[in-house]
Amino acid sequence: MMSKKHEMNLVDSVVAAGLCTGCGLCEGLSAVGEISMQLSPLGYLRPKVGGEVSSAVEAEIKACCPGVEVAHEKSVEHYNVNWGALRGVKVGYAVDSYVRHMGSSGGVLSALCIHLLESKAVDFVAHIAVSQTDPIANELQLSRTRDDVIRAAGSRYAPSAPLRTLKALLATGERFAFLGKPCDVAALRAYMRLHTSVRDQIPYLLSFMCAGIPSHHGTTELVRAMGADPDQLASFRYRGDGWPGVARAVQRDGEAFEMDYNRSWGGILGKHLQFRCKICADGTGELADIVCADAWYGKDGYPDFEERAGRSLVLARTEAGQAFVNRAEADRSIVTEDIAVDEIAAMQPYQLDRKRLAASRGFATLLARGRTTKYRRLGLRDATLQAGLIGSLRNVWGTYRRAVGEPHLSYQKPESK
Numbered sequence: 001m002m003s004k005k006h007e008m009n010l011v012d013s014v015v016a017a018g019l020c021t022g023c024g025l026c027e028g029l030s031a032v033g034e035i036s037m038q039l040s041p042l043g044y045l046r047p048k049v050g051g052e053v054s055s056a057v058e059a060e061i062k063a064c065c066p067g068v069e070v071a072h073e074k075s076v077e078h079y080n081v082n083w084g085a086l087r088g089v090k091v092g093y094a095v096d097s098y099v100r101h102m103g104s105s106g107g108v109l110s111a112l113c114i115h116l117l118e119s120k121a122v123d124f125v126a127h128i129a130v131s132q133t134d135p136i137a138n139e140l141q142l143s144r145t146r147d148d149v150i151r152a153a154g155s156r157y158a159p160s161a162p163l164r165t166l167k168a169l170l171a172t173g174e175r176f177a178f179l180g181k182p183c184d185v186a187a188l189r190a191y192m193r194l195h196t197s198v199r200d201q202i203p204y205l206l207s208f209m210c211a212g213i214p215s216h217h218g219t220t221e222l223v224r225a226m227g228a229d230p231d232q233l234a235s236f237r238y239r240g241d242g243w244p245g246v247a248r249a250v251q252r253d254g255e256a257f258e259m260d261y262n263r264s265w266g267g268i269l270g271k272h273l274q275f276r277c278k279i280c281a282d283g284t285g286e287l288a289d290i291v292c293a294d295a296w297y298g299k300d301g302y303p304d305f306e307e308r309a310g311r312s313l314v315l316a317r318t319e320a321g322q323a324f325v326n327r328a329e330a331d332r333s334i335v336t337e338d339i340a341v342d343e344i345a346a347m348q349p350y351q352l353d354r355k356r357l358a359a360s361r362g363f364a365t366l367l368a369r370g371r372t373t374k375y376r377r378l379g380l381r382d383a384t385l386q387a388g389l390i391g392s393l394r395n396v397w398g399t400y401r402r403a404v405g406e407p408h409l410s411y412q413k414p415e416s417k
């Protein structure tokens, strides 16, 4: 099947190998109607190529698509092989207690967005929020006020393609910050390398650590497991409104259903991740200026999900990111304290494993599917050495089996049970 790869256009071959992240950049770079993001039968957002894509656009996609490559431009200062560039390592929370409460962890990302808007550093923030029309769908929101930002607060564990209107965002001529998944940010950073003129227009790229995108079907399974009807929802949130907060579905008849984070993510959503996320070497958002994550408290060496006041891990990666965190702290938007780099591993053990095993998983994907995502200057060789031979071999074999067996084509139907 993979021998067909050479006959396919680039976008289709990335999708066919299961390497598409669903960021939407290819649609964002193409002319109207050439490529459009659609929900595949497997419940992921995938590009559908509807017309001939010009060679110039295809070259741009090749240079920026995070299914093709994720790369640092040059070797990066303050680089930690497990966690990427670290100019500031902090834990903290939004000073505004409502923002802290509505945020996924400590509400720091939302507080930073509000600070950017209120200080007029940007005209809007481009980020994902719940769809205006469908409580279990995501869409890009251009936030211009505190209320807009709060509407988008909280993690939405479902497909999102925030870059599908990139050209239109740039055409506004306004300055904006972009907040998205690590793969979205990697794609935009690559685009900004190609088009240096837009760097001033997008002064900040913000991200969060990401364990992967679950299928849309994961959400419908979750809603049903909560006892609600996915077709009767008035609202739905995955978490936030506390830390970690509960998944909460409210039906149009007013009946409300809840499930705790451990069961919703661990029991259901985490089992629906797209293949590309399982081999990702950049779960920690290395290309962003600032990355936030859950600053979990540990119990017996593992994060425990007891309900508490929210706390975010805050990593400043670039000079601009570090200066902005300092400014937000000085202006009392966020409160933070420094922590030692070694403490990150106890909060994010899953991300540590992913980085160390990513090269083995990528190699297995190349063997099984004839293509894999390239990671350049992300220190994968040194990270792999930390994983040890047995762990690496086990992951090559496990991923190989999965890559051969798992349905991955864009419009292939799941195998019938």
Ligand SMILES: Cc1cc2nc3c(=O)[nH]c(=O)nc-3n(C[C@H](O)[C@H](O)[C@H](O)COP(=O)(O)OP(=O)(O)OC[C@H]3O[C@@H](n4cnc5c(N)ncnc54)[C@H](O)[C@@H]3O)c2cc1C
Pocket (backbone or CB within 6 Å): 102, 103, 104, 105, 106, 107, 108, 109, 110, 111, 127, 128, 129, 138, 152, 153, 154, 155, 156, 157, 158, 159, 160, 162, 179, 180, 181, 208, 209, 210, 211, 212, 213, 214, 240, 292, 293, 294, 295, 312, 313, 348, 350
């Ligand atoms: C799919 C997914 C996987 C995650 N995996 C991890 C993980 O492994 N470890 C970890 O510590 N944290 C993970 N997070 C992030 C975490 O849940 C918090 O978002 C993070 O701690 C920041 O919290 P906050 O309170 O500062 O963010 P908030 O103030 O709540 O802001 C969150 C921002 O995330 C954006 N957002 C939400 N959902 C999406 C989406 N689907 N696509 C793009 N942008 C979105 C919103 O636009 C919002 O502005 C994940 C989030 C998502 C969406």
